[in-house]
Amino acid sequence: MSTFDTRAAAALADPILKTAVERTAGTAEAKRALAVAAFPDFDAARTRAAAIKDHVIAHLGAYLEQFEANAVAAGAQVHWAATADEACRIVIDICKASGARTVARSKSMLGEEIGLPHALAQAGIDRIETDLAEHIIQLADERPSHIIWPAMHKTREQVSALFKAKHRTPHEEETIAAMAESARRELRTRMLGADVGISGANFLIADTGAVCTVTNEGNAELSLVPPRVHIVTAGIEKIVPSMGHAVHMLRMLARSATGAALTQYTTFYAGPRRAGDRDGPEQMHIVLVDNGRTKMREEGLADMLRCIRCGACMNHCVVFRQIGGHAYGGTYPGPMGAVLTPALDGLAQSRDLVHACTLNGKCQQVCPVRIPLPTLLKGWREKSWREGLEPTSMRFGLGLWAWVAQRPALYRFGAGLAVRAMRLLGRGGWIERLPLAGGWTRHRAMPKPAARTFMDQYRQERGQ
Template sequence: MSFIDRAAAALADPVLKTAVERTAGTAEANRAVAVEAFPDFAAARARAAAIKDHVIANLGEYLERFEANAVAAGARVHWAGTADEACAIVVDICRAAGAKTVARSKSMLGEEIGLPHALAEAGIERIETDLAEHIIQLADEPPSHIVWPAMHKTRDQVSALFRRHHASPHEDESIAAMAESARRHLRERMLGADIGISGANFLVADTGAVCTVTNEGNAELSLVPPRVHIVTAGIEKLVPSMGHAVHMLRMLARSATGAALTQYTTFYSGPKRADDADGPEEMHIVLVDNGRTAMREEGLAEMLRCIRCGACMNHCVVFRQIGGHAYGGTYPGPMGAVLTPALSGLAANRDLPQACTLNGKCQEVCPVAIPLPTLLRGWRERSWREGLEPVTTRWGVRVWACLAKRPRLYRFATSAAILGMRLWGGGGWSRSLPLAGGWTRHRDMPAPEAASFMAQYARGRRR
């Protein structure tokens, strides 16, 4: 299905819109409160952007420093240029350890490289330990949001999944009962897994430590008991020091959930040492490029600032109408509309940069000030230059340009269109309009003012 088809299907699903709007609206409100209470948030945001820009500009140096310190702490560092290489490294480690089961803490990088499919093809059982990831694993669906992967699911849908798949399902329909059902189902599997796999929210260069952030404590339960801990992380996750990591954590939590700090923030530095009470015997860190170096060289370096908070999609008027699955890639929303063409090619994803009103809200709320509208316009310009836009669009722009260059003709056409829309609609709204079926299929179009802005402005000046 194309993006247009997926978006149309999403718009026709009233349950989806209710579920998405509820979660995104709550996140928007919580972030506003958290930012209001944060002293000089604008300065903190500028510092966060500067930290990321500095690391991206000196990426080679910081990668070498991180590798040296991680190895000194006892970890093994692997380098993967592509998604396939990263998956092959992880599968080889699992096979070398004789692993039959892996417990996985939520990782968007893992989704990006297709790790769940690679593990399945290798015959290795995957246990998703994050509650939302567990839900979508049962539903056999991809995540619809990078922080709340199951935000598209209603309570009734989750209840039905648990009753179908859990050996000891919940007795009542309360959220607490359903969470307890998931806990009973997952706890023994998590603690008995052969290998724990995680992503990384940050990689600390001066210590070689890996930082994970969760709200459920599932990472700690699924990464410490197994014999082997595998980390898959994008090379842009680096920060210079612990102090920089703490600053970024303060920005991440407030932007993602509206909390001052996430419930569980853990730093892992190598495998178990002789005097440690617990921990894995081996720790492997797989550093993944998968197009990130190319992004830095091709004018998308600012996108590498992204700390995966999800604030841009929580505030996006398009995402809140169609949800995450309509975008068709690992990353939805504004950040996905920039990242997916970079990761999977513009030709196959040219519709994504068009799915934006360019209102700038995503840039306004981004904790690292990524100029998302500018980057989206860049993809649009490139799509036009490379001839990827359909013939109808190119002719439509030519017709508009012809009118725009002739002010009198443009004013006449605008007046005629306004008159036609007012006559077509009744009671101030139009249920259908010629050439606007994509809009009116799922919503009514408000009738326009009696005259254009320029006509009303000219009339006001004459008064």
């Protein structure tokens, strides 16, 4: 695989990507601001949401047992998976036992995390992605670039060209409505005729054994109710104690993700079809997946298990808005991905991600469950340093800086000299291509420094 630096450089050099990402993320940021402004005591609601998640994480075993008992009582079959491979094996075994040749899959980031699309392909099972954006990703043979809008990196023009190349009856008019109708023609019959439906879960309700899914298109309902078998894959942290707690979390999720008061389709499933029901699957299987979550709780990352996958942190992230999601390389992009990926894939393979952050704190300010993302990222950086994962050049450079910083007079002399030199370079425009600063100036101009150092300005202010 390419390095993060290589992926980021390619993303920064792609002007179309920047346009596509800014269209969606910018709109999401504006809509969230309006939704929050119209929500009385939103900060208090965030505090309550964080408390709900912290309580569940602290008593996770008890709530999981309660959920299992109630789900089984409702007629569902519950399976436990410690790893991604085990989760995929369980799903494939259920599909094979059902004689399934096609599965209709509703959008699920956990499915991406455990590699379920690849597992289905290797098993020879035809996968139908029912979410419009996931359908686009499947046609393009790409990975999602955002957890809410998987195809946000593509422009409308690119999607149009893709549909014309891949759809049996493509659109003729260059309108969004015509493209959506083209996708509907392509997907509707196939999803209704699928043997198995597979979904994720936004929340698992402990006291009823119900599963909650949230979509904007109704694709979950169409792909999970008609098939004979419904399979849910969910992380064990998705548990909430009761329906009341779920409703509170839903209010936070919708506003943070899309800026809406409530998502268009919010559905609760409790077991398979019962006598007298007009529709529903004959079997319902729930696969509860750990895949490192217990380890995260035990090793200081319990705060990250609060995450409800709203995507607000990446919509507001100054780095994500420049490079998009694919540059991060893992299943989860943005600030939450920079914290999760080292836990899932190992710090040695993803240490660059924990440095791909300005630590400005905007992600923490908008998180609906108050996850201290900058603090968690700093924790990864400290661990990377302790374990000797930082390159020699980094360790030498920081060591040299620390040596100078401990000698105030020398530090002030060096800072003053640097400011004067940079201002001289600025007179001839050389500052825009400052030597030894190619990582910055390759994609943006180096700003001219102030006339005086910070310490000079500070002394003057204090004197006044």
